[in-house]
Amino acid sequence: MAIVAGWLVGTVARAMRVTPQGRILVLDVPEWPGNLAGQHLDLRLTAEDGYQAVRSYSIASFGDGTTVELAVDMLPDGEVSPYLVEDVEPGDMLEVRGPLGNFFVWRDSQTEPVQLIAGGSGIVPLVSIARAHRAAASTAKFRMLYSVRAPEDAYYAPELAELVGDSFVLDWVYTRTAPVGFARAAGRITRADIEASTLPVADNPLVYVCGPTGFVETVARILVDLGHPAERIKTERFGGK
Amino acid sequence: MAVFSRGFGSRRRESDPELPPGQYLTEDFPVLSAGPTPRIDTADWSFSITTESGQVTTWSWDQLMALPIEDVHTDIHCVTRWSKLGTTWRGVSLDTLFADIDTSDAYTMVESYGGYTTNVPLEDLLDGKAWIAFEFEGEPLDPEHGGPARLLVPHLYFWKSAKWVHGIRMHSDDDPGFWEQNGYNMYGDPWKEQRYW
Numbered sequence: 001m002a003i004v005a006g007w008l009v010g011t012v013a014r015a016m017r018v019t020p021q022g023r024i025l026v027l028d029v030p031e032w033p034g035n036l037a038g039q040h041l042d043l044r045l046t047a048e049d050g051y052q053a054v055r056s057y058s059i060a061s062f063g064d065g066t067t068v069e070l071a072v073d074m075l076p077d078g079e080v081s082p083y084l085v086e087d088v089e090p091g092d093m094l095e096v097r098g099p100l101g102n103f104f105v106w107r108d109s110q111t112e113p114v115q116l117i118a119g120g121s122g123i124v125p126l127v128s129i130a131r132a133h134r135a136a137a138s139t140a141k142f143r144m145l146y147s148v149r150a151p152e153d154a155y156y157a158p159e160l161a162e163l164v165g166d167s168f169v170l171d172w173v174y175t176r177t178a179p180v181g182f183a184r185a186a187g188r189i190t191r192a193d194i195e196a197s198t199l200p201v202a203d204n205p206l207v208y209v210c211g212p213t214g215f216v217e218t219v220a221r222i223l224v225d226l227g228h229p230a231e232r233i234k235t236e237r238f239g240g241k
Numbered sequence: 242m243a244v245f246s247r248g249f250g251s252r253r254r255e256s257d258p259e260l261p262p263g264q265y266l267t268e269d270f271p272v273l274s275a276g277p278t279p280r281i282d283t284a285d286w287s288f289s290i291t292t293e294s295g296q297v298t299t300w301s302w303d304q305l306m307a308l309p310i311e312d313v314h315t316d317i318h319c320v321t322r323w324s325k326l327g328t329t330w331r332g333v334s335l336d337t338l339f340a341d342i343d344t345s346d347a348y349t350m351v352e353s354y355g356g357y358t359t360n361v362p363l364e365d366l367l368d369g370k371a372w373i374a375f376e377f378e379g380e381p382l383d384p385e386h387g388g389p390a391r392l393l394v395p396h397l398y399f400w401k402s403a404k405w406v407h408g409i410r411m412h413s414d415d416d417p418g419f420w421e422q423n424g425y426n427m428y429g430d431p432w433k434e435q436r437y438w
């Protein structure tokens with residue numbers, strides 16, 4: 001897939017508040033070359049006096065086409081994410097560059113079992129991978145573990161629920177508030193959660209882990225301790241603690 | 242010419258003329274890596290330089306610690322846009338390690354525990370430009386940040402400062418390493434914004 005060298009103009013086509021802290025943004029990028037499932041882009045904002053800021057965002061959409069979907073979680077003391085979550089409106093313009101990253105990707109030629117593990121907005125590239133899996137009618141065994149603070153903080157919850165089927169299993173971890181009747185008490189992800197709710201080492205899955213850096217560090221370490229070979233674990237760290 | 246984003250800029254961070262283009266300052270120390278953090282005990286650690294003739298020179302942790310150790314004050318710039326100014330490191334200069342190495346190759350492949358590689362021209366490692374660093378801000382380097390030891394080549398984007406460094410292999414050609422095969426620039430000069438292909 002082509003890598004585009006320069007900045008491409010994007011126009012916000014839709015902006016949807018989907019969680020208390022986050023939005024899905026759909027951008028029209030006429031020159032977008034398409035992207036693989038799991039890739040990210042750089043997004044650049046320019047103020048009227050020329051001041052610029054750039055941040056990376058994973059891409060929830062995949063394949064050909066010039067519509068690019070992002071989901072952005074707001075860090076209240078951040079510079080870029082509050083603008084994207086609170087201020088930007090359909091019709092506003094920004095710039096993107098990409099797609100970027102050829103490692104944290106899934107191609108529909110892959111047939112091995114896949115375990116996806118997301119924390120918070122780390123779901124974005126994994127949704128893209130899950131969508132690609134569905135679109136290809138892939139029979140590769142997929143399982144996803146999604147850790148969120150509370151049910152209302154989950155991105156793409158209805159869509160993920162619909163993906164569940166013979167080759168897609170979905171498990172949840174709630175860190176602050178679990179839904180009524182949910183068997184597991186709210187709390188941070190543990191080794192026991194990963195043992196109970198992910199594909200075992202015996203399946204030799206390829207594991208994709210994405211989220212805040214601290215989440216990824218914790219989960220990747222548990223996976224290694226459980227016996228998953230390090231080279232079967234792909235990680236994308238979003239930053240933070 | 243950039244397009245303007247309506248209403249953007251009210252929360253801006255102070256821009257700093259000391260920063261390369263497209264970078265912003267952070268107090269944190271973000272982590273870029275493609276897999277789990279390897280955990281290597283210094284008792285098991287070694288570093289070696291392998292030349293085109295097949296000659297291998299190896300240092301154990303204790304042998305490294307017995308070499309002259311330098312204090313390094315430097316700015317660092319990550320391809321994911323953050324920079325830190327005035328960081329403090331301790332490590333052994335690559336000039337010291339290469340002092341008795343006989344090679345005519347112009348390129349190196351830096352190899353890490355965990356299998357990562359990155360390519361760096363030899364001249365970018367010599368003349369006081371690079372170190373094997375094992376202390377950051379007065380503390381042993383965390384595994385997340387490449388401990389027990391990482392390469393420190395601060396004039397290039399920080400992915401070139403290979404974490405969990407294990408060795409350097411001489412190459413006659415500038416072959417791409419792991420990061421370079423996965424979309425990052427062959428050289429990585431932050432002042433020229435050589436981020437991606």
Ligand SMILES: Cc1cc2nc3c(=O)[nH]c(=O)nc-3n(C[C@H](O)[C@H](O)[C@H](O)COP(=O)(O)OP(=O)(O)OC[C@H]3O[C@@H](n4cnc5c(N)ncnc54)[C@H](O)[C@@H]3O)c2cc1C
Nearest residue numbers: 055056057058072073078079080081121124238239240269
């Ligand atoms: C490859 C990649 C893909 C990413 N994809 C997404 C995505 O799909 N959705 C998304 O919402 N974000 C994503 N991020 C994070 C994003 O790039 C920004 O870091 C984030 O939006 C914060 O930017 P900001 O300008 O609002 O905060 P800043 O002004 O940059 O930082 C505010 C404070 O928060 C800290 N911080 C930065 N990032 C995080 C974090 N992730 N969690 C906690 N604290 C943090 C900073 O160190 C700082 O102290 C991705 C990052 C990377 C590297």
